[in-house]
Amino acid sequence: MKQSHLFTKTRREAPKDEVSKNAQLLIRAGFIHKEMAGVYSFLPLGLRTLNKIVGIIREEINVIGGEEVYLASLQDKKNWVPTNRWDDAVVDNWFKTHLKNGTELGLGFTHEEPLTAIMKDHIRSFRDLPRAVYQFQTKFRNEERAKSGIMRAREFLMKDLYSFNVDQKVHINFYEQAKQAYVKIFERIGLGAKTYITFASGGSFAKYSHEFQTLTEAGEDTIYIHEGKKIAVNKEVLNDEVLKDLGISRSDLVEKKASEVGNIFSLGTKFSDALGLVFKDVDGINKPVIMGCYGIGPGRVMGTIAEVYSDEKGLIWPESVAPFIVHLIALSNKKAVEGVEDQVKKVADEIYAKFIKRGVEILYDDRDATAGEKFSDSDLIGIPTRYVVSEKTIANGEVEMKDRKTGKVEMVKISDFK
RNA sequence: CGGAGCGUGGUGUAACGGCUAACAUUUCUGUUUUGGGAACAGAAGACUCCGGGUUCGAAUCCCGGCGCUCCGACCA
Numbered sequence: 001m002k003q004s005h006l007f008t009k010t011r012r013e014a015p016k017d018e019v020s021k022n023a024q025l026l027i028r029a030g031f032i033h034k035e036m037a038g039v040y041s042f043l044p045l046g047l048r049t050l051n052k053i054v055g056i057i058r059e060e061i062n063v064i065g066g067e068e069v070y071l072a073s074l075q076d077k078k079n080w081v082p083t084n085r086w087d088d089a090v091v092d093n094w095f096k097t098h099l100k101n102g103t104e105l106g107l108g109f110t111h112e113e114p115l116t117a118i119m120k121d122h123i124r125s126f127r128d129l130p131r132a133v134y135q136f137q138t139k140f141r142n143e144e145r146a147k148s149g150i151m152r153a154r155e156f157l158m159k160d161l162y163s164f165n166v167d168q169k170v171h172i173n174f175y176e177q178a179k180q181a182y183v184k185i186f187e188r189i190g191l192g193a194k195t196y197i198t199f200a201s202g203g204s205f206a207k208y209s210h211e212f213q214t215l216t217e218a219g220e221d222t223i224y225i226h227e228g229k230k231i232a233v234n235k236e237v238l239n240d241e242v243l244k245d246l247g248i249s250r251s252d253l254v255e256k257k258a259s260e261v262g263n264i265f266s267l268g269t270k271f272s273d274a275l276g277l278v279f280k281d282v283d284g285i286n287k288p289v290i291m292g293c294y295g296i297g298p299g300r301v302m303g304t305i306a307e308v309y310s311d312e313k314g315l316i317w318p319e320s321v322a323p324f325i326v327h328l329i330a331l332s333n334k335k336a337v338e339g340v341e342d343q344v345k346k347v348a349d350e351i352y353a354k355f356i357k358r359g360v361e362i363l364y365d366d367r368d369a370t371a372g373e374k375f376s377d378s379d380l381i382g383i384p385t386r387y388v389v390s391e392k393t394i395a396n397g398e399v400e401m402k403d404r405k406t407g408k409v410e411m412v413k414i415s416d417f418k
Numbered sequence: 419c420g421g422a423g424c425g426u427g428g429u430g431u432a433a434c435g436g437c438u439a440a441c442a443u444u445u446c447u448g449u450u451u452u453g454g455g456a457a458c459a460g461a462a463g464a465c466u467c468c469g470g471g472u473u474c475g476a477a478u479c480c481c482g483g484c485g486c487u488c489c490g491a492c493c494a
Contacts, residue, residue, distance in 0.1 A: 017425090018487085037487090144419065369455090374453095
C-alpha cells in the first residue's frame with residue numbers, strides 16, 4: 001500500500017486524556033480512534049494488526065476442531081433467567097435496552113447462554129459429541145471504570161470458544177488441547193516469552209482455571225511467577241494448598257504485574273443443567289453435556305503488545321502481527337527537475353512492485369515529505385523492516401535495510417531484489 | 419461506587435476578574451530544501467464543554483449538569 005493512500009495521519013502528541021502507553025502510541029500512529037472512554041474504533045493500520053491477531057487465533061482454534069459461528073449481540077432475556085445472570089444485582093455490567101414494544105434486551109457480555117440454547121437444537125446423542133464452537137464477536141460490558149486504553153474497554157472484540165463433551169475425562173483432554181493451542185497462539189503472536197500459564201480460581205466445577213498472563217506494568221493483575229516451571233499463580237488464589245498442588249514453594253515465586261490476555265475455564269454442567277442441554281448416552285440415558293469456555297481478547301492482546309514492544313520512538317510490532325512487514329521509504333532526489341527522471345523514485349517504485357509481486361505486505365512511503373518526517377513516522381508505526389532508497393544509496397546500487405527492533409542496519413544490493 | 423484532579427483553535431499548552439484570547443504544532447500558498455519531525459514569508463483555524471449566577475466587566479469567581487483522567491473497590 002502506498003502511504004499517500006492512507007487516510008490516517010500521525011501526530012506528535014497524544015491527546016492528554018490518554019495516559020496509557022498503548023492508547024497513546026496507537027492513537028499517535030493512527031491505529032485507533034477513541035470514541036469515548038473505553039470505546040475505540042479501529043483505523044486501517046489498527047484493523048490490519050487486529051486481523052493478524054484474529055487470523056492466528058482462528059488457525060490454531062481450527063486445528064483443535066473449532067467450528068466458527070457468529071452469534072447475535074442482542075440478547076433475549078429468556079436464555080439468561082435460568083442461569084440467574086439476567087438480574088442486574090447478579091451481573092452488574094449489562095448494557096440493557098428494550099424494543100419499541102417494551103421487550104427487554106441485553107447486549108451480550110459473553111455467550112454461554114445463547115450458544116447453549118442453540119446447541120440444544122443440534123445435540124441429541126453422544127454421537128453428536130464432542131463439539132467445539134467459537135466466534136469472534138463484539139462484547140459489551142458496562143464497566144464502572146474503563147481504563148488502560150484498549151486493554152479494558154466497554155466494547156471489545158473477543159474470541160470465545162465453548163466445548164461440549166460427554167464426560168469430565170474427555171473434557172479435560174480437550175481442555176489440555178485448548179491450553180496447548182493457547183500456548184502456540186501467544187508464541188506466534190510474539191508474546192510467548194512473557195506469557196505465563198497462571199492458576200486462578202476454578203469456580204464450582206474445577207479446582208482451577210488457567211489464565212494466560214503477559215508480564216507488563218500496564219496489567220491489572222498481580223501474579224506470582226515460577227520461572228523454572230514457567231507457570232504462575234494469581235494473587236487471588238495464592239495459598240498453601242495451591243503451592244502444594246503445584247509442588248512449588250513460596251520462596252521460588254516472584255511477584256509481577258500482568259495482563260490477562262486469555263483464559264480457559266471448565267464450566268461443568270452449570271449451563272447445560274440450567275438450560276437443559278442433555279444427550280442420550282449409549283444406554284439411552286439423558287446426561288448433561290460437560291462444557292468449557294476459552295476466551296482471548298484480540299484488542300487487549302494488541303494493547304498488550306503495544307505496551308510490551310515499544311520504545312520512546314514508537315511501536316515495535318512482532319512480524320506476525322505487524323500491519324505491514326516492510327516499510328519502504330523513498331527520499332526524493334533533490335535535483336529532480338522538470339524533464340529529468342527522479343532516479344530515487346524510479347528505483348523505489350521498482351522495488352515496491354517487486355515486493356507486491358512476491359505478495360509481501362508493504363507500506364511504501366511515497367509522500368512528498370522530508371526525510372526526518374518519514375523516519376519519525378516509520379519509527380512510530382513500527383513496521384519490522386525498513387528499506388530506505390535515497391540518492392546516497394542508489395549511488396552504490398544499494399538500499400538501506402534497518403531492523404526496527406534492533407536498529408541494525410545493512411546495505412542491500414538493488415540487484416538482489418527479485 | 420468512594421476519593422482526587424481537569425475541561426481554552428484538530429493536537430499540546432498560556433493568559434492577575436480588564437486591550438482584538440497568546441505560543442507551539444497542524445493545515446493551506448509561495449520560495450527554498452531533502453538522511454532524523456528543515457528554513458523563511460503569508461494565510462486558515464476558538465461563541466474558552468453546556469446552562470445558570472455574581473460583576474461595570476468572567477476563560478478566570480460561585481452553583482448545577484455533562485465529559486475526561488488518575489487512585490481505590492469491582493471485573494461473574
